[in-house]
Amino acid sequence: MDLLRISTAGSVDDGKSTLIGRLLYDNNALTKEQEELIEKKTAEKGLQDLDFSVITDGLIAEREQGITIDVAHIYFSTQDRKFIIADSPGHVEYTRNMVTGASNAEASIILIDARKGLLEQSYRHYFISQLLRLHTVVFCVNKMDLVNYDEDVFLKIAAEVKQMTAQFEHSTPEIQIIPISSLKGDNVVFPSGETSWYQGPTLNEVLHEISSKKEDEKPFRFEVQNVLHVQNEEFVDFRGYAGKVASGSIKKGDEVVVLPSGNKSTVKEIRKYDRTFDEANAGESIVLSLNDDIDASRGTVFSLPDEAPSSDKTLDATLVWLNEQKGVFGGRYQLQASSRTVQAKLQQIHYVVPPEKPSLKVDASELKLNDISRVSFKLAQPLFVDAYANNKANGAFIVIDTQTNNTVAVGFVE
Amino acid sequence: MSVQKHLQTLEEESIYIIREVAAQFQKPVLLFSGGKDSITMAHLAKKAFYPAKIPFPFLHIDTGHNFPETIEFRDKLMDELGVELIVRYVQDSIDQNKVKEETGKYASRNSLQTVTLLDAIEELGYDACLGGARRDEEKSRAKERIFSVRDDFGQWDAKMQRPELFQILNGKINFGENVRAFPISNWTEEDVWNYIEREELELPSIYFAHERKMVKRDGSYLAHSSYLNLVESDEIVDKIVRFRTVGDMTCTAAVPSTADTIESVIRENKASKSSERGARIDDKRSESALELRKKGGYF
Incomplete structure (x- = not known):
């Protein structure tokens, strides 16, 4: 069984929480307690259709206001697949939480209210999905029951979606547009009897068909998290580097270059707990030992000698600003990529992109909450990153405010 | 159909997080209750640093109302792992008049633990507490970050949570703040049991x-x-x-x-x-x- 991570996004009142409830309910994946709660709350509110939102809206403030404020993680499995859904808020001011939810996803679901069509948030959510280079984006045109399952309404919105996605240089490999009603259950898990004009798959079918990510051949990247020294009877003078293979693979005996020192050595041992291996691949947490005693500590990056990452001290990136406190031209920040941290200065704000018109480049001297911009940083030391488009696992970083320690932005290396 | 592939993904992710906690904080501690989730955490910590020893102590907030089987098991496991176990007692908080024993039919010491925990964090100066909470447990837990920043009263402000992107964990905190870190956030109850079976872990009877x-x-x-x-x-x-x-x-x-x-x-x-x-x-x-x-x- 494999694991698929999905994020959901939509504008306020698009019915995201209801969709997730419906997806779980029709997949028979709710617990007895959840089913009881739904029935109880539905009766309390005197509703005709089941109120699914009570399962995901986990905070008091969310239930009070009837909106989703923060990402909720929902876990369910079917016969064939295990899913983690990051249910993200729709409200404009919580867009940062949508980025958070989507950053670990392989696919995103964007909800559109059939009565309203695309809204500013829809553009923003798609922009973020394509910025993250998600493989699959599913647009669910929801509340079809409220427009009498009218095909024309659906086709008009589908055309708008196609127009939006076509504006981007990098288009999403797989785009699906599905007419649904979460409330009534049309085309979520079961095909609808009301949309005979629609021959495409249900949402559930799409979610089961998405190929869980198989990254192409990427250069080997490994970063040291901790250095392990051991001196005992079994391990004499053991020195190992604990870390996760970010991308690519490494074999015992391979020559590696160690950055920033630039020293070289060969791999002596690849260890996972009490077993050793000849090879390690992307995603594996390992302990690596070298044949030479060279300087390597937390944040040191290992790569193969002929495919080392960039050691530039200037970093060009696309930035999504995530904090109320504005980003300022000339401001000093800390950048963190995996476990590496460097001091940096926001040297240039080239332009800001409005999500609804990605070809537009607007001049800006500061970065406001939710702004998507193109910037350059000057770095105190190289960050040893790759372009995000080439290597997701080593191409993103966060921006940390040095006074508040808050994560104020996320960056994608250009 | 094999469950092994996604269990392996979860293990790799959790080990990465535990290693980050050990590296980013001055004085981390693992909160150990003796339940299956903290036993899983202890095992992951062992695997994360082997052949080195687990580089942080364990802390048990003892309500005094534990199952005797759990305490017996706890002490045996600590001996095997060779880690230092620190115990702080809810009874002491009661004796110091910091909390009042609940009365009535539903009296429990469960919520009294908070005071004992916050006092222990302050007394011992921990800046990070590793916990075995999972997001699938309950719907407000589903909203937790992996690194959850708390102020010096230990408070969780759901509206002020830091964005957590990719696997980049920002553990930088201000003086007086501390972090609750949840390495098995993405595991479900079923995953924990399957993992216990796979790793042949022992559990209290x-x-x-x-x-x-x-x-x-x-x-x-x-x-x-x-x-x-x-x-x-x-x-x-x-x-x-x-x-x-x-x-x-x-x-x-x-x-x-x-x-x-x-x-x-x-x-x-x-x-x-x-x-x-x-x-x-x-x-x-x-x-x-x-x-x-x-x-x-x-x-």
């Missing part, structure tokens, strides 16, 4: 079917003990049961079961549609019970 003197109350079975305030409607019965979750003896309900191996427990849990949190009487107090406790600094 109360997780398996055994005969016990029980108190039948409001349709649930609670372990009979001197800590439980009995009322007239309570019925005392001998019953074959097991516990799905292990907390305070006064607020953890058992399930009638004959499952006495890991394999049969997994099978039985799968067939049942109830969640393990359903066995926690303290969460049943209201829909918002856990969120309210967390705002007050509860783990």
Whole structure:
């Protein structure tokens, strides 16, 4: 069984929480307690259709206001697949939480209210999905029951979606547009009897068909998290580097270059707990030992000698600003990529992109909450990153405010 | 169909997080309750640093109302792992008049633990506490970050959570703040059991079917003990049961079961549609019970 991570996004009142409830309910994946709660709350509110939102809206403030404020993680499995859904808020001011939810996803679901069509948030959510280079984006045109399952309404919105996605240089490999009603259950898990004009798959079918990510051949990247020294009877003078293979693979005996020192050595041992291996691949947490005693500590990056990452001290990136406190031209920040941290200065704000018109480049001297911009940083030391488009696992970083320690932005290396 | 692939993904991710905690903080500690989730955490910590030793101590907040089997198991495991175990007692907080023992039928020391925990964090100067909480447990838990920043009163402010992107964990904090780190956030109850089976981990005996003197109350079975305030409607019965979750003896309900191996427990849990949190009487107090406790600094 494999694991698929999905994020959901939509504008306020698009019915995201209801969709997730419906997806779980029709997949028979709710617990007895959840089913009881739904029935109880539905009766309390005197509703005709089941109120699914009570399962995901986990905070008091969310239930009070009837909106989703923060990402909720929902876990369910079917016969064939295990899913983690990051249910993200729709409200404009919580867009940062949508980025958070989507950053670990392989696919995103964007909800559109059939009565309203695309809204500013829809553009923003798609922009973020394509910025993250998600493989699959599913647009669910929801509340079809409220427009009498009218095909024309659906086709008009589908055309708008196609127009939006076509504006981007990098288009999403797989785009699906599905007419649904979460409330009534049309085309979520079961095909609808009301949309005979629609021959495409249900949402559930799409979610089961998405190929869980198989990254192409990427250069080997490994970063040291901790250095392990051991001196005992079994391990004499053991020195190992604990870390996760970010991308690519490494074999015992391979020559590696160690950055920033630039020293070289060969791999002596690849260890996972009490077993050793000849090879390690992307995603594996390992302990690596070298044949030479060279300087390597937390944040040191290992790569193969002929495919080392960039050691530039200037970093060009696309930035999504995530904090109320504005980003300022000339401001000093800390950048963190995996476990590496460097001091940096926001040297240039080239332009800001409005999500609804990605070809537009607007001049800006500061970065406001939710702004998507193109910037350059000057770095105190190289960050040893790759372009995000080439290597997701080593191409993103966060921006940390040095006074508040808050994560104020996320960056994608250009 | 194999469950191994996604279990392996979860293990790699959790080890990465535990290593980050060890590296980013000056004085981390692992909160250990003796339950299956903290036993899983202890095992992951061992794997993360082997052949080196686990580089942080374990802290147990002892309510004094534990199952004796859990304490016995705890001490044995600490010996095997060779880690330092620090214990702080809710009884001491009561004796110092910092908290008042609850009274009545539903009296429990579960929510009193918060004060003892916050005092221990302050006394011992921990800047990060590793915990075995999972997002699938309860819907306010589903909102937690992996690194959850708390102020010096231990408070969780859901609206002020830091964005957490990719696997980049920002553990930078201001003076007085501390972080609760949850390496098994993305595991479900089923994953934990499957992992225990895969890794052949030992568990306290109360997780398996055994005969016990029980108190039948409001349709649930609670372990009979001197800590439980009995009322007239309570019925005392001998019953074959097991516990799905292990907390305070006064607020953890058992399930009638004959499952006495890991394999049969997994099978039985799968067939049942109830969640393990359903066995926690303290969460049943209201829909918002856990969120309210967390705002007050509860783990």
